[in-house]
Structure formats: structure tokens, C-alpha cells
Amino acid sequence: MSILTTSLAEVASSDATLRAFLHGLPGVDRVGADQRAAVLGTRSIKTTAKAQAIDLAISMVDLTTLEGADTPGKVRAMCAKAVHPDPSDPSAPRVAAVCVYPDLVAEAAAAVAGTGVKVASVATAFPSGRTSLEVKVADTALAVAAGADEIDMVIDRGAFLSGRYLKVYEEIAAVKAAAGEAHLKVILETGELATYDNVRRASWLAMLAGADFIKTSTGKVSPAATLPVTLIMLEAVRDFRARTGRMVGVKPAGGIRTAKDAIKYLVLVNETAGEDWLDPAWFRLGASSLLNDLLMQRQKLATGRYAGPDYFTLD
């Protein structure tokens, strides 16, 4: 197939070449992907391995608040939790990043300054992405100027689904340019992409356009992150590295609520993309309520008794 011979540099030269490349990607075996994800989800991770997995998962969390009702106070409280997830146990690792709306970036950046916790900001008219490119670029630039280390952008799903791949590509590239030094996470919103083939195509499209991370969902659309979709994205980043030598991260977000779910994702990463991705620099979990469950499981391992939500912060 032409995909193996096409030079990736020329792929985005026109809508036609981009379409030819993306549609030349091998199709996804839906039943096989579902089955593979389900099988990997049954791995039993216990005792010391579980303790290690829980700590790794905590260190991969992008602690997120994306509500219309967010306030500076709520963001400060969340940042405090990001730095010291379990105030009663200093050995609990800090999370990877906090994720907020652009207008709250300055507040978050001040709250986590010097702690090693990154500030991620959603941008580009999150969650729908329905605005002009100028606004998207300005939104991104303002968030970076306010101190965001990472930008979570949404793709134009309307353009993607109607086959205008070059438009999506150019938007990602423009936002990437506006983001500058900041890491760019591209949200595919897989819940709206309808097929696994589209997930694979969108992953490649985002990576070709310069994404540092590909992210499943905004968390505002159901279904959000699922194991099979993450499996397909992990395969895409693995194949992309084999092809180009560049490593791209993956971030499932939305709907991951329990430590058990988080550990399933870690197994998936290890078995699909490989150990290189088992690092907060290359794999993140976008979540809010997940952190409390991870902490409860951590406490259960430490004390030998089941923990209760009364002893952790409400968020």
C-alpha cells in the first residue's frame, strides 16, 4: 500500500494527499480491538505491583476542573491537592498537572509555582471548538502568556467528519505555533468520531500536524475515554514512533473513576505502546474524582482497612 512508501513530509501538501494517506491506513478490527482491551482489562495486579501502579497512576493524573461554576478559590484548593494529594501521608506522589480553563491559568500557575506540577489549560473554544481560527489562536496565546505549560486543544470534528482533513491539520499547526514552548495536547473527542477507523485517522492527523500528546475526550461528551479507543491511540503513537522516531504521548480523559480502571489503562500502555510510555511525560490520565479513589486504595494498602470518602477532600 502507498502508506508505506509515501514520504510523510509531502502528506499534508494538499487535501487529496492527506485523504489518500489517512484512508490508506489499515482499518481497525473493531471486534479484535474490543476483545484485546477486554482481555488486558482482566490482568490481576496485586500487592506490591498494585502499590507501584497506584503511585504511578497518581503521578500521571491531570487533576481537572472544567466547570462553568469554577472560581479562583476552587482552583487554589485543587492546586493544593495536586501538590499534596494526601496531606496525612507525605510519601504520596504529586500529580502531573492541573487542568483548568484559560481565565484561571494565572491563578493555577501562582498556586503550583515551584512545585513541579504543570499547568495545563484547555483552549480553542473548548469543548465544542466552534469558533474562528483567529479566536482559537488568540485563546491559546493568552493561556500561554498567563503561564500555561500545556495546551489542550480540541479538533474541529465537523471538518474532520466531513472529510476536510487539511483544515483540521492547518488548525492544529496554527495552534501549535501559537503555543510555542508549551506542550500541545490534541483532543480528538472520540465519542463524536463514530468509528474506530476515524480514531486511527484522527490520531495520525494530529501527530502529523505536530501534536505532543493525543487526548481522547473533553469529558463533556459520552462516551468519553474507553479502553479500546485508548488501545487504538496507543497503537498509533507506537507506529508513529517506528515510522518517524518522534514520540507522542497519550491522554485518556473522562469517565475514569476508579483505581481499578486506572490500572487497566496502565496495563494497556505497557502491553501496547511499551514501557517507554509508562511515564508522566508520555501518558496522562485526565480525571477529577479518580484521584480520591487512588488515594483510598493507597490508604487501604497502607493500613489494611477499607478507606472511606469521608476522610478525603470533596472536589
Place this chain on the structure above:
Amino acid sequence: MSENNGRLAVRKTYKLFVGGAFPRSESGRSYAVRSAKGVFLANAALASRKDARDAVVAARKAFPGWSGATAYNRGQILYRVAEMLEGRRAQFAAELVDADGVSARKAGELVDAAVDRLVWYAGWSDKIAAVHGSANPVAGPYFNLSTPEPSGVVAVVAPPMGPLLGLVSVIAPVIVSGNTCVVVASERAPLPAITLAEVLATSDLPGGVVNILTGRAAELAPWLAGHMDVNGIDLTGCPEELAVACERDAAENLKRVFRPDPGEDWLATPGTARLRAFLETKTVWHPVGI
């Protein structure tokens, strides 16, 4: 269970009752239950600590709805449970004959007593606050009112004797006031407990208010006693040594512990001790004249 007219016997699978559903034990384990005379009756699920954990989650989830329902509504639902139990009188009597080796007449009396016990506690639902609450005279321009409120999730170790009457007598007082519960049924005779679960499941009782585990109290009770999301524990069915250990574990999150004198007579009128054990008092100060 017999083969009548050449029909194949349709045997009941006794499972757990968690969150309004009847799951098998996550451990996949079961144990043989024998009658008082040693005859094999059925296999019952042998619940593990993870089943207990899941049951606590289900009970916690059901708590806001159940404790927020009006006392009148809770009383009506308990009364409905009594109605459903009455309709299955013959089935329960037969199970008690098998489980306890009592005469058919005695078994019938025990089922009647269980129905009456539910009705008795149902009546208490909207009277607890009147009897155990108070309007307190205070030295200031305030109305000062104390009302009993439910504690939350209560773990109950049901008595080994009295597989139906004893069980009903420990569940009803806990839930009538708005608590939800996780019950460890009698290890020796768990079958009536699961049949009671079928009654509960068809009585408008929201799923998760009562969760019934069958298995070993010695295996499950310590996990429930140590669980930080359980607010109270009734140690009725625990032997001395286990009860002491559970009481010690329960201290970690200051659970309310109820440890009655052993040898309680289930046929006697119960009094309100069990009803009061898992209530806590809320006092409200309200300015006068505003």
C-alpha cells in the same frame, strides 16, 4: 425439589443480595448448607471481603435516598415487606422446618412472629422522633430542638439462631430510622435470609438499603468493623472473641457498636434498644420571633 410427574426439578441458586441485585460471590466460592438433621439442602454463596466492600458501596449509595424519604414512607415500605412475607408464609415455614428442625406448627409461629415484628417496627418509623427527640428549654431567645437522625451505613452480624425471626429482628430496627445496612446472615442457616431478600426485592425497598451476604461471620465481620465508610456495627451474631476484636477495630472511626447480651429471646417484645442504637441526635437552635 422432587421430581413430580416426570418433571425435572428446578432448583434455586442461592446467591447474595447486593444493591437490589442477586450476584454470585466475586470469589466464585460456595458452601454446602445442611438441614438440622444433616441432610444437604443447597449450596450458598460464600461471600468474600470484596463482596462486603461492594455491599458497603451499595449501602452508601442508597443512604441519601432512604434517609431522605419521609418516616411515613419508610414505615409504609416496612409494612409492605410484612405483607410480602405473609404471602410467602408456607415457603418460609418449610424452610424453617429444614433449617431448624422445628415442627411445622412451631415454624408457622416463627414466620407469624417475623411478620408481626416488621409491623411493630414499621409503626415506630414516624414515632421515634416524637419519643426520642425533645424541645429543650434554654437560657436565651431560642427554640432548641433535638431530633434523632440515622447514623449511615450499619453492618449487622445476624444471630446464628433464628434464621428468619432473628434476622428480621436485627434488620428492621436498623433500617426503619433511615440507616442502610450490610447484613451477614447466619452461617449455619443462610437460606431463609436469601429468600427474605426476594421478599425485600419486591417490596418497594430501594436497592442497596438492605444488602445480605451469606458466608462466615469470622471472615467478614473484621473487614466490616474496620471499614472506614461504615458508621455502626451490630455484633449480635458474633461469638465473644470475635466481638471483642471487632469492637476494637470499630474504634478506629468511632463506629456506633451494639453488642447485646447473648441469648436474646426473639419471641419477646423487643423494646427500643436496637432502634436507638444507630441514631444520633441533631440539635437545632432557632431564634425566637424572627
